[in-house]
Amino acid sequence: MARSRNVWGIDIGKCGLKALRCSLSPQPGKLVAETFDYIEYPMLLTQPEADPTELIRDALEEFLRRNDVAGDTIAVSVPGQSGLSKFIKLPPVEASKIPDIVTYEARQQIPFPLEQVVWSWQRLEGGIEESGFVIDAEIALFAMKRDQVTKAIEPFKESDIEIDLLQLSPVSLANVVMFDQLPNASEIDPDAPPASIVLASMGVDTTDLVITNGLKIWQRTMPIGGNNFTRALVQGMRMTFAKAENLKRNAARADDPKKVFQTLRPVFNEFASELQRSLNYFTGQDRTAKIGQVLLVGNAAKLRGLSDFLAKQLQLEVHRLREFKSLEGDLVLKAPVFRENQLGFSTVYGLCLQGLGVSSIRTNLLPSDVTRDRLIQAKKPWAVAAMLGLLVAALINFFGIYIAWSSYSENLFADAFTQVDSVVGKSSQIQSSLEQVQAEQLEILDTQQRLARISDRRFQSLDLIRAIESMIPRDEPDKTDASLRDAIQAEKAEAAEEANGLPVIPVSINYDELHINSLDCQYFEDLSTWFEPLEEDWKRTVARDQFETNDAPEKTPATDTEGQSNAESEANTESESEADTELGEPSFEPEESEPEVPAGEGWVVQLVGHHFHNEDYHAPFEGRTYLRTTLIESVLGERG
Template identity: 25%
Template sequence: MKLERLLIKSKFQSLNSQKLSQVFKNSRKKSAWGIDINECFLRVAKITQVSQELLIDDLGIIEIPQVQSESNDSQSADVKKAIQAFLSKHNILKEDKVVMSISGQSVLPRFINIPPVEKKQLKGIVNYEAKQQIPFDLKDIVWDYQQLTEKVADTNSIEVGLFASKRATLDQLLANISPLETRLTAIQAVPLAIYNLISFDQQINGLTIIINSETESTDLIIVDGLYFWLRSIPTSKVDADLVKEIQRSMEYYKSLMREASNFQTILLTGNKFNEPNNVKFITDNFTYEVKIFKTLNNVKLSSNVNATDFNENILHFTPALGLALQGIGLGRIKINLLPPERIKTAEISKKKPYAIASLGCLALSLLIQYSGLYTRNTYLQNSETLYQKVLQNIKELEGKYKNAETHTQTNKSALDLISSVDPSRFIWLEGLDKLVSLIPNNVSLSNIQSSWIDEGAINSSKKVSAETVQPKKTVASTKPGPLKKLLLMGIKGESQEPSMRFIEEHIIKPVQSLTLFDQKVAAFKNVEIVPGSSRQVERKNGQGNHISFEIRWIVKSIDEIHDEENSVISLNGTSTPPNKS
């Protein structure tokens, strides 16, 4: 009977001390099957990761008849039948991962301490150590390793675990599951699969021993905070001999520890503990708290799984669930005893579609290149005619450009005049309506006019001369000087009230205070009666005398209005500016 030390410092704290969102790094859907085969059962479990949730999507137990024979042929035939029965009932998708179990009795563990080195140097050192530590020719075994402790500045070594199994054992397993061989991604030892499940799903408080008792063997896994230790015992009976071996293992573990260790909990799993008498026997022979693995904390059941059936058989599925967790990348121990050549074959098989697609793309690329060369050759053959046409088009475009340039220069003066016009030209949108509305009923308008004048045409007294009333003709110039234009407006009309005072009160003053749009100050300045325009008009029809008049003013620029509004704001909130007529 072998007793191996497996003292592993975990890279992670207990799952319950972390948020699940930190564990699930990829939110896309992933699925994996765990397939656990022993002498009596084929047990399968499928776990699907969707976003940050793990779901058990499928479960199955298929019994394998026990054969009392020195030959394994009958047993292998029954295993193959069980695999066929599994495939007939369960659908494995193309993208699903498949991880298979191998018993702890079939795996040889070795643990070595090596100097802390970089990862690129680790493989070479471990390969050398494997030749020294494993008592078999490396050609006859399949082995894998995992760095178990991190490189820390204060330590002078790191611990690496080696796990090996005979090729003959693995070849027999692969022959029995040949329909699944191409879908297989990993082979893992049962006790390591159980540890992956417990460390992921359960809250372990204090020093705990996990007892997994199956038909052909019993696995012991001791979990001690950041460490764990395991042993496989080749017995399937829960009796006094098993209790002695468990106690011996617990004492041996204590001897490995520098500090005193006290066990607190026993966790039972495996199909043997479906029998209440076996549970009672363990409880009666130990003083520690005994628990049965019967609840999942971080994995849920999907609607495809019957909750009652699962709860009744949960002790069967601990290895299969641990294998499935490793398949989707959530197992702490990632050992893979699948022969390397088969891993390469599987990788090549996965890459075949991409290789075919690459060849197709290459062929398409060559076809496109040939087509391009043919087209280019035809193009070159006609290049002379094409170039002549291009040159002719260039000459025509050059002539059109020169004509357009001449036309632009001709109209540049008018364009400059338009661009220099103050934005107040848009007062017609609102000014006419307000202007007409303020005219009294006994006053009639005969004319409303406007024109643009040069600012320099206004004399120092801000009186507009009669000569500037008429709009000047714009003379086109290729280089016009910068002129500021003012908009001059005026109205002509007659008042039935023959009094200038009436005109001043009811027409001039309203025009002086008229505001436009949302402005806060008057829009017009220099509002005045045109000299000589006022005169009495005698009506022959007996309607009495009327008075004719003409009033003109200048529209303020936007800048002037803004300046006046700012002045109003600065004068202690004054809302009505002084009249600037």
């Protein structure tokens, strides 16, 4: 069953059972009281004729008849004298070694082997932690013997109430003071803490004393309680215990109230002396501590005149804790039974605080084996159901396989196998087609993306073509086809007349034209990678140009060797190959004309074409020289 967000705090006292059900309020720092219950025993558990086991069992059964606790968290308290509480100040130590020190301290402080006790600890607020070291740290150590724990939870186990939290009553009271009466521990200045509050919870036989300022806690159990007042009336007024108990509760309405208070005065003095002794011991241990006020809780605190008497004797502010500042829920708080017994609900209020996770001290004395056994017990039905389910599933699977095996015949499924093979073949074919289409799609997408990336450069390509077109040589406008034909006819006639004349140069060969066969361009992130394999060819080209220039200075016009080499490496022509054959390989000194290696990103444009200035009679502007003096000089901006 899923857990609800409600917590039941249950306190089995010696005069009655007190229970309070709370939940967190939407308002931060507040709790909502959902419901409560108060079941008073027919007699005190300490009376000789009382059967505590029977009385507690009857009270729990009555509680379950009145209330539904299914799904709620159950927190239970045990008397302070049933356990051990120690508040130990640690020396400066590494934070990681605190658990080891606590274990050592537990062996020293607990007067029983640790295997025989249930113990828990918590580091209190305060102290300074720097660079992994803790200074002025204080821990709270709580322990109970295992037989005492078993005795405390036995009535709940018999009533089928599963306990989630077991806590000492003084610890619950300390949580009430720190949550309801003091500022949040994170808001307290360790160097200037508030005045300590003393909470005295008066029980039947003992009084639990808790002193705290929100950072430090001191606790003691005083051996005096409500029964001391009752026994004083029994001895002083010669009456039965039951009548004395009734008279104590209604002392103000007695026939002779003055005599009643005179009879109780020795107990008043004894209680005040014991309380003063405890306070003196506390202030002696902590010289800087200041006592602010004393709060009285417990049904015995309702005794008329007790708070005024203690205030006079202790010279301190003494009040009954009649209001829980952080508890809401008028349905509970304004109920007559709750208002009459509110002083007895402090412990269960503290249990609810811890169960809801808003308390300062969060230790739990419920043995881990109890929690483990409960988890195992809760999972047993599910484990059995899972095993049965697996068994049924295995049987069904077995019979299914058996039936399928017994009814199988290969001939019955021959057609099905054939159809399956056919379908598999079609599926494979379709899959192959699909993969082919996907590959084509990816190729198209790649082309599309590539075209999209270069879409901005389409105008650059046009501009490049226009620029190249503007730089190639062109014939004069008057060299029309008609005029050329006439010139050719005239030349033929003249050649016929002069049989021994010189060879006539065809006029058509004198076309001042350069034909571009192809244009290609490529982008390089580093132009040196393009130039490196061409470097040797470049050197040979430069050497050949120098050779030609030195050999025929009168025939070849001066050119820019460096610009020429760069352009010639990009333009491949028919004349270039012919010139290489005729000139051979001249010697070249690299140190005289070392290339300027291009670097950085850029485009390489390659032009492939031809021209008709390749004969000797075209000298000095034939072959490579014609290309250099026309297109390349135009590219380099050297042509007028």
